[in-house]
Amino acid sequence: MKIDYSKYKNRLVEYLHLKGIQCTARHNVRCFIPGHAEKTGGKHDDNFSCAVNEDYVYCYACGQHGDVYDAVQWFENIANKKEQFNFLASVFGGEVAVSQIKQQE
């Protein structure tokens, strides 16, 4: 059966909320993408460099970007896209709870 990966694309912000990341689509936030500090020379993001959209995020300071599947890879360490899809299905189906990440102050 073919997987419809578009199914969870627009649930990125919802997933980020489950992770404890406060954001709203079409607003910029402090970068929450792992590796931001390393890629910007250890700099803390005080400039709200990360643009959040309905289906993707982009940080213009560290250059990293991604959709809901990339976010699952960042936060759950799941590299396989089909497994990412299955993970999101369990999360949004209420079968598994995701652990919140601690946001930097």
Ligand SMILES: [Zn+2]
């Ligand atoms: Zn960043």
